[in-house]
Amino acid sequence: MSKIKHFYKNLYRRLFQLDDRLLLIIAGSIAGICSGLAAVALRLSLESVLEILHPFRHYGWAFILPAVGALLSSFYLEKIAREGAGHGVPEVIYSVSRYGGILRFRSSYSRLISSFLTIGSGGSAGPEAPVVMSGSAIGSNIAKFLGLNDRQRITLVGCGTAGAIASIFNAPIAGMVFAIEVILGEWKFVNIIPIAIAAVAGAQVSHAIIPDQVIFNHLPFQVGGADILPSLGLAVVAAMVSVLFTKVLRQTGKIAKKSSLPFWARAIIGGSTVGIIGMFMPVVLAEGYHSIQSMISGTFSMGMFFVFLAVFAKIFATAMTLGWGGSGGIFAPCLVIGSLTGVLFHKMLIILVPSFGCASEGAYALLGMTGLVSGVMQAPLTGIFLIVEITGGYETILPLIVVSSISSTMSHYIEPASFYFKELIERGQFLRPGTDARILSDLNIRELIETGFVKVSENMVFRKFIELLKTSDQNFFPVIEDGTQEYKGVIQISTIRKFALDPGMYDMVFLNQIMDTNVLTASLENDLQEVLDMMDINHMDSMPVVENNRFVGMISKTRILDLYRRELIMQTSDH
Amino acid sequence: MNYKLLHIFRNTPFGRETFLQSLYFCKIINAFPVAYIPKNDKFLMYFSNDAVQVDLDHSYLTSPDTAKGHAEDLFKEMQIKPMFYEPKNYTASTLPDISTNFDYLCCPRSVSDLSSKIGLGHIGPKVRRMIKHSPFPILITSPVFKPWKSISVFFGGSKNALNALKLGLKIAISSGFGLKIYTLLEKQDKAYYKDLIQKEGLAEPVKQLSGHWHFYEKKDFNTMLYDVPHDSLIVLGAYGHGIIKDILLGSKMEQIQSTVTNNLLITGPYCSVKL
Numbered sequence: 072m073s074k075i076k077h078f079y080k081n082l083y084r085r086l087f088q089l090d091d092r093l094l095l096i097i098a099g100s101i102a103g104i105c106s107g108l109a110a111v112a113l114r115l116s117l118e119s120v121l122e123i124l125h126p127f128r129h130y131g132w133a134f135i136l137p138a139v140g141a142l143l144s145s146f147y148l149e150k151i152a153r154e155g156a157g158h159g160v161p162e163v164i165y166s167v168s169r170y171g172g173i174l175r176f177r178s179s180y181s182r183l184i185s186s187f188l189t190i191g192s193g194g195s196a197g198p199e200a201p202v203v204m205s206g207s208a209i210g211s212n213i214a215k216f217l218g219l220n221d222r223q224r225i226t227l228v229g230c231g232t233a234g235a236i237a238s239i240f241n242a243p244i245a246g247m248v249f250a251i252e253v254i255l256g257e258w259k260f261v262n263i264i265p266i267a268i269a270a271v272a273g274a275q276v277s278h279a280i281i282p283d284q285v286i287f288n289h290l291p292f293q294v295g296g297a298d299i300l301p302s303l304g305l306a307v308v309a310a311m312v313s314v315l316f317t318k319v320l321r322q323t324g325k326i327a328k329k330s331s332l333p334f335w336a337r338a339i340i341g342g343s344t345v346g347i348i349g350m351f352m353p354v355v356l357a358e359g360y361h362s363i364q365s366m367i368s369g370t371f372s373m374g375m376f377f378v379f380l381a382v383f384a385k386i387f388a389t390a391m392t393l394g395w396g397g398s399g400g401i402f403a404p405c406l407v408i409g410s411l412t413g414v415l416f417h418k419m420l421i422i423l424v425p426s427f428g429c430a431s432e433g434a435y436a437l438l439g440m441t442g443l444v445s446g447v448m449q450a451p452l453t454g455i456f457l458i459v460e461i462t463g464g465y466e467t468i469l470p471l472i473v474v475s476s477i478s479s480t481m482s483h484y485i486e487p488a489s490f491y492f493k494e495l496i497e498r499g500q501f502l503r504p505g506t507d508a509r510i511l512s513d514l515n516i517r518e519l520i521e522t523g524f525v526k527v528s529e530n531m532v533f534r535k536f537i538e539l540l541k542t543s544d545q546n547f548f549p550v551i552e553d554g555t556q557e558y559k560g561v562i563q564i565s566t567i568r569k570f571a572l573d574p575g576m577y578d579m580v581f582l583n584q585i586m587d588t589n590v591l592t593a594s595l596e597n598d599l600q601e602v603l604d605m606m607d608i609n610h611m612d613s614m615p616v617v618e619n620n621r622f623v624g625m626i627s628k629t630r631i632l633d634l635y636r637r638e639l640i641m642q643t644s645d646h
Numbered sequence: 647m648n649y650k651l652l653h654i655f656r657n658t659p660f661g662r663e664t665f666l667q668s669l670y671f672c673k674i675i676n677a678f679p680v681a682y683i684p685k686n687d688k689f690l691m692y693f694s695n696d697a698v699q700v701d702l703d704h705s706y707l708t709s710p711d712t713a714k715g716h717a718e719d720l721f722k723e724m725q726i727k728p729m730f731y732e733p734k735n736y737t738a739s740t741l742p743d744i745s746t747n748f749d750y751l752c753c754p755r756s757v758s759d760l761s762s763k764i765g766l767g768h769i770g771p772k773v774r775r776m777i778k779h780s781p782f783p784i785l786i787t788s789p790v791f792k793p794w795k796s797i798s799v800f801f802g803g804s805k806n807a808l809n810a811l812k813l814g815l816k817i818a819i820s821s822g823f824g825l826k827i828y829t830l831l832e833k834q835d836k837a838y839y840k841d842l843i844q845k846e847g848l849a850e851p852v853k854q855l856s857g858h859w860h861f862y863e864k865k866d867f868n869t870m871l872y873d874v875p876h877d878s879l880i881v882l883g884a885y886g887h888g889i890i891k892d893i894l895l896g897s898k899m900e901q902i903q904s905t906v907t908n909n910l911l912i913t914g915p916y917c918s919v920k921l
Contacts, residue, residue, distance in 0.1 A: 153701045170692045618648045
C-alpha cells in the first residue's frame with residue numbers, strides 16, 4: 072500500500088509540481104469542455120425558444136414579449152442570483168487584474184439563465200458575453216477545486232473564456248485570441264498552450280453536439296485590389312458607428328441608473344421599447360444571426376434608407392435592452408450593426424460610383440462586422456480572426472486587416488477606452504500585468520513597512536536622546552506619549568542639528584519641544600499610489616505609518632523600489 | 647498592537663445588541679472596532695482562494711439616515727473612538743468589495759436570515775464559508791449583549807483547536823480574564839493532549855494562564871457544555887469540512903452553537919494565530 076502511495080506521490084510531483092504546464096493543459100481542457108458545453112446549451116436553448124416564439128411575433132401584443140423577458144431576467148438577477156445586470160466581461164477583467172481571477176461559482180450559470188430570458192424573448196443582445204462570464208467562472212472554480220495559485224487560476228480563467236467563445240462561434244482561434252487580447256491582456260508562453268487547447272476542446276464539444284455547423288454560409292467572395300480603397304472608407308464609417316454605439320450604450324445605462332424607478336419598471340420600459348421597435352423593424356430583435364446570414368449571402372431586401380434607420384434602431388434597441396435591466400453581450404449586436412453598416416456603405420458606393428467594380432454586398436457586410444467588433448472592443452486581432460472563422464471567408468483577409476486596423480485605431484483615437492475597459496478605467500481599476508498601476512496595486516502596504524524602530528518618549532530630555540543617538544543608526548525617531556503610547560510626532564536627525572551642536576541646550580530641551588508634528592503620515596488603509604503621491608508632493612523619502620494613533624513603522628521609497636522591481640520581474644517573466 | 651475588528655452594522659435593536667457585543671470585545675482585548683454600514687444589500691469578500699458574496703437581508707438597510715448616528719452613539723456609550731469602513735473597490739456598481747485586512751470579523755449566526763429567525767438557529771452558509779476561508783477569527787455574538795468575564799477554550803487536539811488555544815491564551819493575556827480548557831476524550835487519553843501542547847510549546851503559557859483543564863468522556867458532551875460558565879467567551883476551532891461530511895458525521899461547531907448562548911470566537915482552517 073505504501074509503495075502505491077509513494078509511486079502516486081512521485082508521479083504527481085514529477086508531472087505537476089516540477090512543471091505545472093501539464094497540469095494546466097489538463098485542467099484547461101476540462102475548463103474548455105465545460106465552458107463549451109455551457110455555450111452549446113445556451114445556443115441550443117436560444118434557438119429553440121426563438122423558434123417557438125417566432126409564430127407569435129406578428130401579433131400586435133408581441134411587443135410585450137421582450138418586456139416580459141427583461142422583467143424575468145432582471146428579477147432573476149436581482150432576487151435569485153443576486154447579481155447586477157449587464158454583460159459581465161468587465162467583472163471578469165477586474166477579477167483577473169485585482170484578485171487573481173477569483174470568480175463566484177454562481178457566475179458560471181447565472182448569466183446564462185438571465186441572457187436566455189432576455190435574448191429568447193427578443194431582447195437585443197448577444198449570448199457571447201454571458202458565455203464568457205460563465206466559462207471564466209468555470210475555469211476559476213476548477214482552479215479553486217484544485218487549489219491552484221493566482222497565476223494558474225488566471226490561465227484557467229482564460230481557458231474557460233477561450234472554450235466558451237470557441238464553442239459558441241465554432242471558432243477556436245478567435246476564442247484563443249479573445250481570451251488573451253481582451254481578458255488576460257498578456258501574451259505569455261505559459262498561457263498560450265493551455266488556452267489554445269481549451270479553445271480547441273470547446274470547439275470540438277460544439278462540433279460534436281452540433282455537427283457540420285458554419286454559423287454564416289456564403290458563396291466565395293470576389294474581392295480584388297479595387298476594394299482596398301473603399302475598405303478605407305468603410306473603416307472610417309465603422310469607427311464612427313463604433314464610437315456612437317459605445318457612447319449610446321453608456322449614456323443609456325447611466326440614465327437608467329439615475330432614474331428612481333424600481334428594477335422591474337426599468338426592465339419593462341426597456342423591453343417594451345425594444346418590442347415596439349421590433350414590430351416595425353424585426354432586424355433589431357434577439358441576437359440577429361438570421362439577418363446577418365441574409366446580408367452575407369446577399370439576400371437582404373431592405374432599401375438603403377431603411378438600412379440606415381436599422382443601424383440606429385439596433386444601436387438604440389441594444390442600449391435599451393442592456394442599459395435598462397436586460398442581460399446579454401454586445402458581440403452579436405456588433406456583428407448586426409457592422410453588417411448593416413457594411414451593406415449601407417456598399418449601397419451608397421453603388422449609387423455614387425455605379426461603374427465601380429467592387430465586391431458583393433455580402434463581402435462588405437463582412438468587412439463592416441470586422442470594423443464594428445474591432446472598433447467597439449478595440450481588439451483588432453479578435454475582429455479579424457472571428458470574422459474569418461465564422462464565415463470561412465479567407466479571401467477577404469487583406470481588406471479585413473485594413474478595416475480592422477483602421478477602425479480600432481480611429482476608435483481608440485476618439486474614445487481611448489474600449490467598451491469593456493471604459494468602466495474599469497473610470498474606476499481606476501484597469502490594471503494590466505506589468506503596468507505601473509498593477510504593480511503598485513499588487514504591493515501590499517503591510518509588506519513594505521519597516522518596523523523595529525526605537526520609539527522615544529515625548530518627555531525625554533534631549534541629553535538622553537543624544538546618548539541614544541550614539542548607539543543608533545536610525546534617521547527617524549517616532550515620539551510617543553508615555554501613558555497612552557499614542558504617536559505624537561517624529562524627530563528627524565536633519566532637523567535637530569542646531570540643538571545637537573549646542574551642548575548648552577542638552578538639559579534644557581525636551582523632545583516634545585523639538586519634535587516635528589507636521590510630518591504627513593500614512594495609514595494601513597492607504598493605497599500605495601496614494602502614499603507615493605503624498606511623498607512626491609511633499610518631497611519626502613520616508614513616511615511614518617500611523618494607525619489608530621499608534622506608530623506602526625516607516626515606509627520608504629528605497630523599500631518600495633526594491634519590492635517594485637521584484638514584482639515587476641515576477642509579472643513580466645515568462646513563467 | 648493595532649488589532650482591528652470589522653463589524654457589519656445593522657440599524658435595528660438586534661443589530662444594536664451585536665454591535666455592543668463587538669464593542670465590548672474590542673474594549674476588553676484592546677482592539678479597534680470598525681463599523682461598516684452597508685449601502686447595498688450585498689457585498690463581496692475576496693479571500694485567498696475564494697470569493698464569498700454575502701447577501702444581506704433588508705434589515706441591514708433599515709433607516710440609512712439614522713444608521714451612522716446610532717452607531718456613533720454606541721461607540722460613545724462604550725467610550726471608543728468611532729471608526730467607519732468605506733469600501734474602495736467595487737466588483738460591480740452595486741457590489742462593493744470588503745477588505746479582508748482585518749484581525750477579527752463579527753457576524754451574527756446568519757447574515758442572510760431575518761433577525762427573527764436568528765437566535766440559536768443554524769450557522770448560515772455564508773458565515774460557514776467565511777469561517778472556512780478567512781485568515782482571521784470570526785466572532786459570533788450572543789443574541790443579546792452579554793459581557794463575558796472568562797474565556798473557555800474547546801480543545802480537541804486538531805490543528806484548528808491548537809489555533810483556538812493560542813487565541814484563547816492571547817485573549818486571556820490582553821483581557822486579564824481567566825482561561826479554562828475543555829476537552830472531550832474522543833479517541834485519546836489525557837496524556838495525549840498534554841503531550842500535544844507540550845510539543846507545541848504551549849504547556850508553559852497554559853500553566854500560567856489557565857487555572858483549569860477539564861476532561862470529559864465522549865458521552866458527556868452535553869455535561870461539558872452545561873459546565874461552561876454562561877458568561878464566558880467560548881473559543882473553538884472549526885474543522886472546516888464540507889457539507890457532505892457535516893451531514894454524515896455532524897458538526898461539533900453546529901452542536902455547540904445551537905446549544906449555548908455564549909459568544910463564540912471561531913478559528914477556521916486558514917486562520918493563523920501567533921502568541
